[in-house]
Amino acid sequence: MSNDCHRFRDRIADLVTGVLPEPDCRELQEHLSRCADCRDYMQALKQEDVSLIEYFAGIDEDMAHRQERALQMIECSHAKETNNIPIWRKIMKSHYSKLATAAAILVLAAVALIVLDKSTAPAYAITDLPREFEQARIIHLQGWHYFPEHTMPDGRKIPPVEINDWIDVENSRSRHSGAGLGIDSRGVRVTVSETISDGPYRMSINHTDRSAAYYRVSPYQQKLTTYQMSKLLSGQLFGGIQQLSDSVVVGREQIDGVAYDIWQSDASGFRWKMWLSADSGKLGRAQILSQVASGRWELQRDYQVIEYNVEVPEGVFTMDPPSGYTTANSPETAVLEELGGGGGVGYEDDQHSLQCDIKMSFTLSDGSVLLGWFSTDRGRGGSARVNQKKDSDTRESSDAHGTSVVPTEASFEGLTFGGPVPKLPVEIYALKPAGGDIEVTYEGHHLAYTRKGDKLIEWSLYVPSGTPPSNVKQLGYEVQYRFNLDPKPGWIIHMTAEYGIPIRKVEDFDAWVLGAMAELSDSGTAPAQVTYPPVLKLIQQVRAGTK
């Protein structure tokens, strides 16, 4: 081992931890390309990382029971305390004891005050803000959305749109306002919309067109909508953890008689300003600014009310459209929405009518990604024609309209858990981190498939070859695919997969992954072979190079 290697061992450890800065990462990659010892060392540390994840996840699995046992013990102790006269009450019957105890309490209180005063120094941590947001039962945000980079054709500023968002996590209810800019023959047009979800229904309101439509959603989707809404608003409000942790105090201001420190951080052309109470760390206001072409910072979002766990006013989640609005349907006639979007991405030419869709995505603790996806080619004209069997993979038919390749159960025959992904018309064989130039490839492995109506959904696991960049959470993944079509389409499709739902422990896996599999299955159950431990084991095998 050379002196160089000693220097790089620290970086390898940081790479495995996921904190190696990009320039160091490139230098390390160069070193790794010519040093087998360091490659082995990196492989070993990665393997140990997976083992540590598993080891601690194993301990974590029993946490709910441990908590329960702690609560039982407290309950027992409390019951004893309330049923028996405690010894101190008996002692306190004596006047002398009372005087002596009072004196002792005074001395102890004085000592405790000194000790506590010194040790309660940390008031708050700014990086806790997103987690606190996501743990709240009720969230209310109110403020204004500005459009600093756009003006009306006559040069006037676009008026701000009010933000008034609510999330009621426990009851799967949410209300989210949105604003988008479009251009039509009359010039720039602001579309103001709102989405209100309450239990099995969702209402979409377009305030610009004065119209509304209803959708029906499954219990899984209700949970998913609330979760996604919370993530979306948290992302809009706080940005990313890394940028938050780089925040610095730039000033102090009083709001309603309370002193607030103003924390500021910049990332990717945006600036976050947070007003945190100097005493309690309570968030009083938040602003998001964007850097416009001239380099100036302009206000984009201004949250003036940020409240958690407050009483929800009546009518917030009402499913009645505002008066005078047209409705496309009613709750009774609303159709059940398909999980992960109904349509998917369509591509057509004179030979193909291709549909490919990533229905769900999940990212595991070690960075591996689990996707539920499907693809089909209905040939020109788009009608489903499944005729003669070409081979074991697909069925295809040829006529004047082109070739259709519609996957059938046979397309999944012979596939094994952990083996290659199926050769569907568009085969998603790997992923890469989107937007990054770090050389990490996520190799795809088949886990299972499910059938929902006429769609066969493939569930694949993608294991990264190295440490994914920290921005995958924001940017997601770029899909690597190949066409299994003859003739191959002459065009290129661009697909990305979201970071999706983070899976940290077995409960997350069961609720989100198996829940999605069950939802996207006619049988209403997830494939039996897919559970958390074998998936973790597969990741370990892939990383160790034994799969």
Added chain:
Amino acid sequence: MNDRVDEDLVLTCRQGDTSAYAALVQRHYRHVFALCLGMLANVHDAEDTAQETMLKGFLSLRKLTRPEQFEPWILRIARHLCIDLLRRRKRAKSLTPERQTPAQPSNENHDLEGAVRRLPQELRLPLTLFYFEHKDAGSIARKLKISPSLVYERIRAARKELHELLTERGTHE
């Protein structure tokens, strides 16, 4: 805000609604357990101490001067109980003759568990919290009252040390 929720729960509990303490246990037990595990390196001791911590917290809730500071307060109780236990262990060890540790079965997790246990506490604790806190250095830094960069420094050292311990064992066997 977490602190605001904690503050409400502490005040509710003090007013006699003890079910609010169950909510505090649900919110903080995991962190307390992780801290105990990092300090004591033994799951059973960590569970006992975490339980004792939550009970002690319940019994002395009225002593908490700043209800919004429940988390640092309960973690401080846990830390003190762990230190007490480590002191007791040390005393017990000095009173009993050294005993050969029975060989563990050749199982990867046992190797890892043993290696994690052999890490010095100042490295084991951040490493444990790192895997329990979903790799959030900011949160670990706050709990340990050190900077996030020092957290990463210790995790780096812990990884290197752990690798040494694991490979050392591998070559001995």
